[in-house]
Amino acid sequence: MNLILWRHAEAEDTASSDLARQLTPRGRKQAQAGAKWLRARIEHDAVILVSPATRTIQTVETLTDQYRVVREIAPDASASDVLGAAGWPDGVAPTVIVVGHQPTLGHVAARLVAKSGDSWAIRKGGIWWIESRARGGDLEAVLRAAISPDLI
Template sequence: MNLILWRHAEAEDFASSDLARQLTTRGRKQAQNVARWLRSRLPDDAVILASPAARTIQTAEALTDQYRVVREIAPDASVDAVLTAAGWPDGIASTVVVVGHQPTLGEVAAHLLSHDSDRRGWPVKKSGVLWIKSRERNGDGAAVLLAAITPELV
């Protein structure tokens, strides 16, 4: 399985609620640039999961109009909630893109790639992508980092 963790692009600081925060003009450009990079690499059957926050939905929409809103990956979601939503390590599809939030996405990456027991997350830049692949080696499951991309690098 390929698990792609995509942090939402830059959003406005304030709105009527945290879930209502919209992307800024810069954020829309970030999302479009990263979406272009992803689109050229994703298989046609990739499943896109987005948090119910407006900023994550807008980020996902830069990639496609075929996405699922998943309440369980809203801001402050747990690592387990994200992994369950994606079906890690076998996957609900061969490639799952999770459009979500910090610190959760950084915590997921730290958990999978470094087995960080206290779940301190890694920093993930706005509209940044971490592409992780599950694999089995010598009968044990493992996670491998395939790519780490920021909007400035695409």
């Protein structure tokens, strides 16, 4: 399974509610850069799971209109919620993209890659690609890519 964690791009600081915060003009550019990078690397059958927050929906819509809004990965979700929604380690599909929030995505990355309870910093618009594989009868999580929008 390929699990791709995509943090929403830069969003406005205030709105009528946290879920209503929209991308800034800079955030739209970050999202477009991330979408371009992903489009060149993912299969057409990837399953895309998105938090119900406006900023995550606006981020993913730069990539596709084929996604599922998943309440369980809203802001303040747990790493277990995200992994459960994605079906880690077997996956609900060979490639699952989760468009979500910090610190949750950082918790997922640290848990899988380092077996740590920490939360790693994932920049706004950042993409972390983690692959599950069996080696010697054990399951491993391998970091395939970690990229910030300013490097694309």
